[in-house]
Amino acid sequence: MKFIPKEVIKIINKYHVKKSKLLAVLTDIQAKYNWLPPDAIKLVSEKLCVPLIDVYGVASFYHAFSLTPRGKHIVTVCSGTACHVRGAPIILDRVQDQLGISPGCTTKDDQFTLETVNCLGACALAPIVVVDGHYHGQSTTQKIDLVLTKYKKKKKRKPTKKSRKKK
Numbered sequence: 001m002k003f004i005p006k007e008v009i010k011i012i013n014k015y016h017v018k019k020s021k022l023l024a025v026l027t028d029i030q031a032k033y034n035w036l037p038p039d040a041i042k043l044v045s046e047k048l049c050v051p052l053i054d055v056y057g058v059a060s061f062y063h064a065f066s067l068t069p070r071g072k073h074i075v076t077v078c079s080g081t082a083c084h085v086r087g088a089p090i091i092l093d094r095v096q097d098q099l100g101i102s103p104g105c106t107t108k109d110d111q112f113t114l115e116t117v118n119c120l121g122a123c124a125l126a127p128i129v130v131v132d133g134h135y136h137g138q139s140t141t142q143k144i145d146l147v148l149t150k151y152k153k154k155k156k157r158k159p160t161k162k163s164r165k166k167k
Contacts, residue, residue, distance in 0.1 A: 005039070022058060023058065041056065071106045072110060082124075086126040126138070132151075
């Protein structure tokens with residue numbers, strides 16, 4: 001989604017332009033754009049009268065915020081001990097092959113971002129892959145292929161002239 005200053009100002013105004021609401025403002029911007037665009041961070045700094053370095057400090061401290069564009073779908077592979085011994089490295093390799101990216105990267109079409117985490121806290125379901133907050137436990141390469149195919153199909157297609165109904 002393209003950065004629109006009016007939208008960010010609307011978010012800032014929602015919190016009555018209070019410095020104490022910096023986290024809430026950044027959270028809403030992250031939710032809207034799936035990352036924190038530099039122009040949005042500058043605008044937040046100006047409107048809330050918070051030094052730019054402090055806004056960046058908060059944005060870079062919390063893992064929930066991203067300073068780089070992220071894909072529409074976030075794929076997270078657990079690499080904790082239980083997941084590791086139950087095949088997480090093989091699962092991660094398969095996800096990397098399917099998406100054509102390494103952890104920390106986003107596909108060229110901005111559809112997928114791949115991440116790894118040290119533990120998701122659901123070791124009984126190891127190995128675990130999370131896609132957009134949905135846990136896929138006891139993952140196998142076959143299960144992951146199906147899951148990723150499902151999300152790839154969710155990619156919206158623009159209607160063509162042939163597919164539009166004539167009136």
